[in-house]
Every structure is written in C-alpha cells, then in structure tokens.
Amino acid sequence: MKQEAFEQRYQALWDELSTQLDAMEKSRFKRRNLTLQHERLPHLYRQVCNHYALARGRRYSPTLVEQLHQLVLRGHQQLYTRRGAWLWRLLTFIAVDFPSSLRTHLSYFLVATLLFLVPAVLVGGFAMVDSDLIYSVISEGQVEDMEEMYRPDNDRPGRTLERSAESDFMMFGYYIMNNIGIGFRTFAMGILAGIGTVFTLIYNGVVLGGVAGHLTSVGYTETFWSFVSGHSSLELTAIVICGAAGLMLGHGVLAPGRYRRIDAIKQRAKQALPLVMGAGLMLFIAAFIEGFWSASAMPNVVKYAVGIALWVLMILYFIFAGRGADGTR
Amino acid sequence: MNARASMGATDTVRNHETPEGIRLELKLAGPVVRACAWAIDMLIRGVMYALIAGVFSYFGGIGTAVILISFFLIEWFYPVIFEVLSGATPGKKAMGLVVIHDNGTPISFVSSVIRNLLRAADFLPLLYAVGLLSMLLSRDFQRLGDLAAGTLVVYREQAQERGKLPEAPSKPPPRELDVDELRELIMFAERSPKLTQERQVELASQLRSVTQKEGAAGVKEIFSYANWLTRGR
Numbered sequence A: 001m002k003q004e005a006f007e008q009r010y011q012a013l014w015d016e017l018s019t020q021l022d023a024m025e026k027s028r029f030k031r032r033n034l035t036l037q038h039e040r041l042p043h044l045y046r047q048v049c050n051h052y053a054l055a056r057g058r059r060y061s062p063t064l065v066e067q068l069h070q071l072v073l074r075g076h077q078q079l080y081t082r083r084g085a086w087l088w089r090l091l092t093f094i095a096v097d098f099p100s101s102l103r104t105h106l107s108y109f110l111v112a113t114l115l116f117l118v119p120a121v122l123v124g125g126f127a128m129v130d131s132d133l134i135y136s137v138i139s140e141g142q143v144e145d146m147e148e149m150y151r152p153d154n155d156r157p158g159r160t161l162e163r164s165a166e167s168d169f170m171m172f173g174y175y176i177m178n179n180i181g182i183g184f185r186t187f188a189m190g191i192l193a194g195i196g197t198v199f200t201l202i203y204n205g206v207v208l209g210g211v212a213g214h215l216t217s218v219g220y221t222e223t224f225w226s227f228v229s230g231h232s233s234l235e236l237t238a239i240v241i242c243g244a245a246g247l248m249l250g251h252g253v254l255a256p257g258r259y260r261r262i263d264a265i266k267q268r269a270k271q272a273l274p275l276v277m278g279a280g281l282m283l284f285i286a287a288f289i290e291g292f293w294s295a296s297a298m299p300n301v302v303k304y305a306v307g308i309a310l311w312v313l314m315i316l317y318f319i320f321a322g323r324g325a326d327g328t329r
Numbered sequence B: 001m002n003a004r005a006s007m008g009a010t011d012t013v014r015n016h017e018t019p020e021g022i023r024l025e026l027k028l029a030g031p032v033v034r035a036c037a038w039a040i041d042m043l044i045r046g047v048m049y050a051l052i053a054g055v056f057s058y059f060g061g062i063g064t065a066v067i068l069i070s071f072f073l074i075e076w077f078y079p080v081i082f083e084v085l086s087g088a089t090p091g092k093k094a095m096g097l098v099v100i101h102d103n104g105t106p107i108s109f110v111s112s113v114i115r116n117l118l119r120a121a122d123f124l125p126l127l128y129a130v131g132l133l134s135m136l137l138s139r140d141f142q143r144l145g146d147l148a149a150g151t152l153v154v155y156r157e158q159a160q161e162r163g164k165l166p167e168a169p170s171k172p173p174p175r176e177l178d179v180d181e182l183r184e185l186i187m188f189a190e191r192s193p194k195l196t197q198e199r200q201v202e203l204a205s206q207l208r209s210v211t212q213k214e215g216a217a218g219v220k221e222i223f224s225y226a227n228w229l230t231r232g233r
Helices: A003-025 A038-057 A062-079 A086-104 A106-129 A140-149 A168-191 A195-217 A221-254 A261-292 A300-320 B031-056 B060-086 B090-094 B109-117 B129-137 B144-149 B179-194 B197-205 B215-231
Strands: B013-017 B023-027 B097-101 B151-155
Touching: A003 A038, A003 A062, A003 B215, A038 A062, A062 B023, A062 B179, A086 A106, A086 A261, A086 A300, A106 A195, A106 A221, A140 A195, A168 A195, A168 A221, A168 A261, A168 B060, A168 B109, A168 B144, A195 A221, A221 A261, A221 A300, A261 B109, A261 B144, B023 B151, B031 B060, B031 B090, B031 B097, B031 B129, B060 B109, B090 B097, B097 B109, B109 B144, B109 B151, B129 B144, B144 B151, B179 B197, B179 B215, B197 B215
Parallel strands: none
Antiparallel strands: B013 B023, B097 B151
C-alpha cells in the first residue's frame, strides 16, 4: 500500500486517538465536562501500534513514522498509568500496610534499635555519673540552652526563655520541619552503603542519651522526663524506623544477593518506602503532641500516664494491626 | 533495567520494547540541562518561600507555623506533586524534560517519593556532587535517587508539524536504490520547506550521480521521486 492511501484509510482513527489522548492528558478538573470513551482506548492504541509497526516496516516517510510514534508514546503513557482511590489507599496503608511491612522487616528494625539504643544508654549512663561528659558531646552553648529549657522553674519546658512566648502552633510547625526532615534524611543516607544511616542513628543516640543523662544528673528530672514522656514513643520509634528503612537500602547496596545490585537497590527502596512514609506520619502526630501537649501545664502524673498509654498503644498497634489481612503476617 | 542501549550505540537514545512489541525511543537528559532545570525550580521555590513568608508573617504564631510547615512541604514534596500530576516540575518542563520509569511508563507516586527523598543523599556534600558523580558513572545519567526509584529523566518529545510534499510530477526513482535510501529521498522532500533554495540545491547536487541533473532541476527531480514513492503514479 502506498503511503498516501495508508494515511487516507487510517487518518480518522489516528485523529480519534489523538483527541482522546488530548482530553485524558488534561487535569482532572478540566476533564470533568468531557465525555470520554475509556473503553475505546486499548483498541485504538493497539491499532495505532500496528500502524506504527507497518509504517516503520514499509519505510514510509520518517515524519509519518514519527507522528505515529508520538501517538504510541502518549497512548502507552495513558494506558499504563495508575489513578485514583488515594484516600482508601491511605487508610489501608495506616491500618495494614505500614505495621505489616514493619513486621516483615523486623530484623532491620531491631538492628536500628540497637544502633540507637546502645550508644544512648552507654553515653546516658556515663553522663549521669560524670557531669562534664556532656561537653564532649554537644557544645557549651547547646548545654546552656538545654539546661535553660528544662530548669524546674521554667513553666514552658522544652523551650528556651526567648522561645517561651512563642505559641504552641509555631513550635508545632518547627517540630514538623525539623523532626520529619531528620527522619527523611536518616533514610536517604542509607543509599551511601548504609554508612550515613548508621552514623545518624548512633549520633542521635549519643546526643539524646547524653542530654537525658546530663539533665537527670543535675536534677531537672521532673521537667525533662514529663516533657518528653508524651511524644517520646512516636518520635523515637519513628526515627528508628527511618533508620531501619535506610539500613534496608544500604543492605541492597552492599549485599545484593541473587539480584543485580541495581535491581536489589530498586527492590529494597520500594519495600522501605512504606516504612519511611509511616514514620513521617508518626513524626507528624508526635509534633502535634510535642507542640500542644508536652509543654502544657498538665500535672506530671497525667503526662506520665498519657506517655505510658501511648507507648502501650503503639506497641499493640505494631504487633496486631493488619494481621491476617490478605494472609499477610 | 529495561531500557537497554541499542547495540553498540554510544549516544543517549535508549530503546524500550512495550508489550505490544513496539520499540519506544527515550532520549536521555544529561547533567547540564538537568542542572538548568533545577536552577529554574530553585528560583520558583525561592519566590514561593518569599511570598509565603511575606504574607503569613503577619499572622502571629499560627502564621509562623504555616510558614514552617509550607517550607517543609516545599522542600520535600514540591517535585513529587508536579511529577505525579504532570511528569515534570516547572523547571524540567521549561527545559523540555520529563521524568519516567525506566520502562517508559509515567512516574508513579512511590517512585517519585523515593527519587525525591534521596535528593538528601545526592545533594551531599554540596550542590549535588554525589548526584553528579552518580550520573557520570551510570549508563543512563541517573543520580542515586533515580537508580533507587528506577526512573529516567528524558526529553519530552515535541510533535513535529508535517510539511506537505512539494508538488512535482510523479516519476519512479532509479531501481538500484535500496529502501533506506528511498526513505532519505522522502525525508529530503518533506524537510525542503524549511531549507533555503541554495541549501536545497547544495544537498541535491550531492545526488548528481542519481538524478543526472544539475541545480534546481536536481531538486525538482528528487521531489518527483518522493511523490512517486508516497502517492504512486
């Protein structure tokens, strides 16, 4: 068949696919008043694929081939895309996917916990005995800030004097930016053969343990521990979960096993992402608690009770949520 | 990875075969054009930061909270939102780029989040030094985030306007030419409206041995062949 006859026979079909693709490429809001015949798309697309192959094989003009190639590319993009149901996906993610994926990758979580907890306990213990040790961990100015934040006469614990007038909302915003950022970075550094993640976990353990030990040894226990009790469960666990996700990534880089290294990294990244996203949500809730609850004037007994209740609830959530759904563990 | 280099090719075009048996051509974008796209995005983000900070600084504590949360969201999710909605951030769009999976499909939410979270590692120690190193070492110009997410940054194809073939009496081309050479003749005829008269003559004169004609007559001769090839007698 000559090119011109070919074009004349199929031009209508190409135009139909082209208009349909134009409409589908528009955003959801502009698309609303358009009538789309979605069921026609696969048929049209496969027809045009066929024409494209013919045009190439018969050495038709390069611009015609290019034009059909364009249609094929766009059709491919629309046919193989995923859409919709994001709210349902978010809910099943919280109820099932996140806790079950943590259970699936429990070993990484345990390693990350150790990497965080061992330095924290060691440095914390020594800082309780030796009140100068803290100066080798953080700078003098930071120690002063810390002491100021948790002085027993500070009625807004967790904030320095200059920040004590700041509203809870501002601190909420600050905790979101700072803490979730730390979580995300802890994960991302895992791509550097896991070294970045291991370093971040140990570093956080050393600093937090050191500060906690120091403040306990100078006797600011009531303000410090009551402040951190509320958000500690979610915040610390979330950072460790981000660490676990980073370790997965690093494991893929270092020991791909039976996969090609690049495929191992891709696979691990995909498996690790639910952990990071879940930890992000946890840090969001933790920021809310830290901003509006932890610095409030509630009696310490209530704060401790709520803190313990949150720890218990969180552990129960990770043990039981999503069990049995789709036969997952 | 699915997008394999065609045999022995050293250029930046990768082919991917779809389930329909069609080969898609993906033209990879290099570090320089991607750096430009990033600079444009930084500029846009800078304006966004300034606007948000300017407006919400008058709203006290809640305003500051809004500023900090927006800064956080813009820092981490600005590229994700644009990539999921339209395949490219405004900067990439301006440079004619688009982010896709290495199998040619549009980028998904999961891949976009992975590649943009890993920016934190690519950025180290400053200004994407690690990312640049990774791009130069990897076959498909992928930074670490692209490797982990399985994504490519490619040029967005621009639809070409098809010129009409110049009118000329149909005439069969000499028999000894093979199909690829015949195709070149059609391509010349289709491109001719974009070329100057002199350039057409210059190009056609290289085919003197085929057309047996000089100057403008040679150009005309090739148009005739092209007409015969696409329309028949």
